[in-house]
Amino acid sequence: MAVRVRFAPSPTGSLHLGNALTAVANRRFADEQDGVLVLRIDDTDPTRTVAGGEEAILQDLAWLDIGFDEGPVRQSERGALYAEAAARAIVGHAAERDQEGAVRLRDGGATLLRKDGTATYQLASVVDDLDLEITQVVRGSDHRPNLELQRRIARAVGGQLPEVIHHGLILGSDGKKLSKRHGHASIADLRREGFPSEGVRAYLDQLGLPEHDVQLDLPRLRRLATDAIAAMSDAELATATGAPIEAVPALRGARSLVEAREYAKLVVAPVGASLPPDARSTLERFAELRAAGPDHLSADESRSVLRELKAVGGDLRSVRLALTGAAKGPELWAVVAAVPRDEALARAGHAVAS
Numbered sequence: 368m369a370v371r372v373r374f375a376p377s378p379t380g381s382l383h384l385g386n387a388l389t390a391v392a393n394r395r396f397a398d399e400q401d402g403v404l405v406l407r408i409d410d411t412d413p414t415r416t417v418a419g420g421e422e423a424i425l426q427d428l429a430w431l432d433i434g435f436d437e438g439p440v441r442q443s444e445r446g447a448l449y450a451e452a453a454a455r456a457i458v459g460h461a462a463e464r465d466q467e468g469a470v471r472l473r474d475g476g477a478t479l480l481r482k483d484g485t486a487t488y489q490l491a492s493v494v495d496d497l498d499l500e501i502t503q504v505v506r507g508s509d510h511r512p513n514l515e516l517q518r519r520i521a522r523a524v525g526g527q528l529p530e531v532i533h534h535g536l537i538l539g540s541d542g543k544k545l546s547k548r549h550g551h552a553s554i555a556d557l558r559r560e561g562f563p564s565e566g567v568r569a570y571l572d573q574l575g576l577p578e579h580d581v582q583l584d585l586p587r588l589r590r591l592a593t594d595a596i597a598a599m600s601d602a603e604l605a606t607a608t609g610a611p612i613e614a615v616p617a618l619r620g621a622r623s624l625v626e627a628r629e630y631a632k633l634v635v636a637p638v639g640a641s642l643p644p645d646a647r648s649t650l651e652r653f654a655e656l657r658a659a660g661p662d663h664l665s666a667d668e669s670r671s672v673l674r675e676l677k678a679v680g681g682d683l684r685s686v687r688l689a690l691t692g693a694a695k696g697p698e699l700w701a702v703v704a705a706v707p708r709d710e711a712l713a714r715a716g717h718a719v720a721s
């Protein structure tokens with residue numbers, strides 16, 4: 368039988384890292400067995416559905432490069448299927464309608480249909496897993512408590528629940544399931560904080576299908592982010608930061624895309640610096656050395672300008688301040704290489720003009 372798995376987020380907004388782990392695990396499970404991944408949107412519970420929630424999830428999946436083969440299948444559009452299943456359970460004496468009109472399992476009383484006729488997550492999830500011919504459910508272990516009930520519901524509607532594999536959750540530093548209050552919890556948070564998608568994806572790929580809960584390893588996530596930035600081509604890094612391609616060498620040491628964008632700003636459009644008179648001799652010497660070079664310096668040429676400047680007692684901090692307006696930032700040789708000659712001369716002149 369062909370493998371069919373599903374990723375079934377509730378549309379509550381950007382995916383949490385733990386949900387994203389489930390998505391990656393399902394994608395890999397499908398790929399390893401030449402199977403199919405169905406995206407299902409669990410939107411039967413109005414209190415867990417937020418406007419734009421589905422779009423946010425689609426955006427996160429695309430950002431993480433997690434493709435799906437079928438869907439999105441929206442539970443809100445499949446009410447008739449759930450009502451039919453509940454009716455089958457009633458006919459089979461596995462469920463009954465209470466005085467208020469809700470349909471409940473006889474054994475244990477779990478609600479299948481609310482009194483307004485809408486399906487609960489438990490019923491909808493089981494009916495969909497059967498109807499979509501899911502062969503394995505791969506999900507977080509926070510759903511382990513649902514397993515027995517879902518097995519009973521599957522039997523009540525005349526089917527059998529597929530094999531279910533629960534994986535460990537990602538926990539915050541306090542040992543609790545990662546949630547909004549931990550920060551760095553959602554894919555949108557991570558994107559905003561400048562983590563490149565390749566780094567986040569690598570982190571999730573390395574976690575695989577953890578048997579037990581794991582604590583979010585922020586230092587490792589940061590390391591993978593730095594590695595991912597380092598592995599980008601100049602063109603990729605230019606696109607990811609919006610920086611001009613000439614400025615990219617100066618972004619190389621950045622540990623996040625936010626930092627890379629800050630570096631780009633220092634190189635491309637710094638706030639002007641005004642330096643004290645004792646910086647004048649350094650900047651005049653720098654201007655002489657730089658004026659003799661081509662429009663754009665190579666890394667070697669740039670390093671050699673700085674070496675010569677240092678050899679005559681130049682203060683490199685003044686050069687950095689004059690060129691970037693900041694005391695810290697990218698490596699100075701990379702700044703000198705990224706700023707074109709005339710622009711460099713103008714900044715050096717301006718810094719000591721007043």
Ligand code: GLU
Nearest residue numbers: 375376377409492506510
């Ligand atoms: N909508 C549920 C969730 O987001 C899916 C649970 C399941 O995979 O069965 O946790």
